[in-house]
Amino acid sequence: MKQKSAEILAIGTELLMGNTINTNAAYLARGLAQNGINVYHQEVVGDNPQRLMDSLTQAFTRSDIVITTGGLGPTYDDLSKETIASYFGRKLVMDEASLEHIKQHFATIGRVMTDNNRKQAMMPEGCTIFPNPNGTAPGCAIEKDGKVAFMLPGPPREMKPMFEHYVIPYLLKDSDTRLCSRMIRFFGIGESGLETKLHDLMVSSTNPTLAPYAKSGEVMLRITVRVGREEDPEPLFAPMIEKIEEAAGEFIYGIDIENLQTAAVNRLKETGKTAATAESCTGGYVSKRLTEVPGASEVFQCGVCTYSNEMKEQLLQVSHETLSQYGAVSSETAKEMAAGVRRLSKADIGVATTGIAGPQGGTEEKPVGLVYVAVDSENYSEVLELHIPSRGDDAREYIRYIASSHALHLIWKAAGAGKK
């Protein structure tokens, strides 16, 4: 069977002007990929019938499926339905069921239905209508000569359920394969370093395929397999994951897990351990990220941000001698902070950061980007000296983020120590 491919065409001046970020495209692309439909183009056009028509025509020269989002509103500049219908040689007709739904919607929220809202119930002749329980504009599919356009509303909370409940079943009604993916996450190795280790595997594999990408100090590797509609993908994944673990297992912190903080919290829960944080240069970033994870309260005791030396001494009992001999930014201080917050909170694991986040405050001996991260626990203690690149406008954010990632990674390591 010919492999289907789709394009995503977002319509809206607010996207073109950059006032709204096009999160819909990523959502749709993921959903299509998971269902074995390749996406080779995404596009954004404004509320302009001629440019929309041009882009639609162009898209259908490349793909059989075009999914549009937005442009279904009641205002006079929302003309996408007219434009798309005319591409298919159809006119708009009133859909009484949709009109009834819109009337009810206004009755429910207690507002008067203005006349332009009737326009939202005008649908292309012969289309398949998708009801919209979360808003007023219905969506639809319109098909001709093997080409199909799906028109979906722009607001994500209306678009997403419509995609899941109507578009996916519509698309899969005669497919015989699907794509499945797993994501391996690495910490402590760069993209090119990982590629060097996995190069032979990457170029020789076709099913599964491997795709690495790097983001904010981490590298991810997506493994994608194509299987039959009812086929279990696991027999294709397992040997590949084994090979990757052989080549670079020491850097893997999780598979199909969202991020470092989730890995850390999950492992704390699994091992029944608790953690506490003592932060200087990261100023709360570590605890903020840990507590992003729902249920973190079960494993996170407390965090303290001790910016001043006084607070380091008073709250964490870092010794005055250590601070005066080695300074606040030192491995000795980091170690004492980690031990101190562990003692204060009675947590199993204490983690600490101290460093120079910049842009001011660096010296030749202790430059901006120098950060010490320490972990203290019964089975595992470690202190890292990091030299985080500190160039660019958001160097401070980057240094703090990377330092907090190392702290989360150390919690993860300490939580797993002694684990068989």
Next chain:
Amino acid sequence: MKQKSAEILAIGTELLMGNTINTNAAYLARGLAQNGINVYHQEVVGDNPQRLMDSLTQAFTRSDIVITTGGLGPTYDDLSKETIASYFGRKLVMDEASLEHIKQHFATIGRVMTDNNRKQAMMPEGCTIFPNPNGTAPGCAIEKDGKVAFMLPGPPREMKPMFEHYVIPYLLKDSDTRLCSRMIRFFGIGESGLETKLHDLMVSSTNPTLAPYAKSGEVMLRITVRVGREEDPEPLFAPMIEKIEEAAGEFIYGIDIENLQTAAVNRLKETGKTAATAESCTGGYVSKRLTEVPGASEVFQCGVCTYSNEMKEQLLQVSHETLSQYGAVSSETAKEMAAGVRRLSKADIGVATTGIAGPQGGTEEKPVGLVYVAVDSENYSEVLELHIPSRGDDAREYIRYIASSHALHLIWKAAGAGKK
């Protein structure tokens, strides 16, 4: 002068697959619009030379400027430079300065430079090179017959400074007018509420123009004027700002200021006051945001995250009676936390948060989204009861973010109390 228009062409399989949201496009579109350059199309293609060539060719039939992001990485599938150079009939040559920079980058971070990184220093013949202080891949502009392509790296922290420092000046080098903007920032009023107050002003103004944006619980109003290249814009800004202050001054927390945390830190510095934070549901978000601001160490004493009741009692001396009578999520607890951290740190201002960030933990009486935020200081104390909407996948993040915004706003208010 002919009005210039540009297209944004993002390159990357991770965008096409939906693993990364294309935030770059919105950033670039805003930046171009602010400089008087219209954007009529945005597009995303994968790391595929043929499709990239097709899209590039298509884009140049519509626009004179194409800005690409991504595809400049070291790995074998990053072929955009080759493709774009070949569109312009150029070949790639080694740029020694860029190579030197890449070598230094690896030396600084203490990693071995692998051979594939040399590829990042291969640049199209005759292009204008944009150095990348924040990463390894330089960008460039390549021009021919009135068409110009800008190639920028994909990671936002590399792309944004390059756009600002090189692309914008390049684009404006022969323009005779320029656009200047000022941004007024509001807290405590919604977009439609602000529009109602400013409606007449907004529809009647053409130079300046007014454009409101809402984002994450705040509203911003951009005032834009078009002036001659050497003309002072201030005489156009001043009377407009005065009118806006008359209509909605009570909600303004800053002009041309980056965010609430910067406003809070600046005002603390101005008034010589210090602040400390005590966080429950926000788990460090308030201190993380405060310490994002360079120099926060001058005014930020310490922060504590007390997730458990024990830590609230032990560290902040919240009374056992208050916790058992009113519960941890109550205005009484919030007040005692704020007073407690102020006492602990000897800061002038203590701020505290306690609430239900969800998704679990809500009850009928205390639902997810209920948050108390308190501030305690000599001249100004207040406690807020917030009911933050909690629908959607990222409700936890939203609730924590909005609560931390209120806490920062209260620090700002308390720091200004008694100020003439």
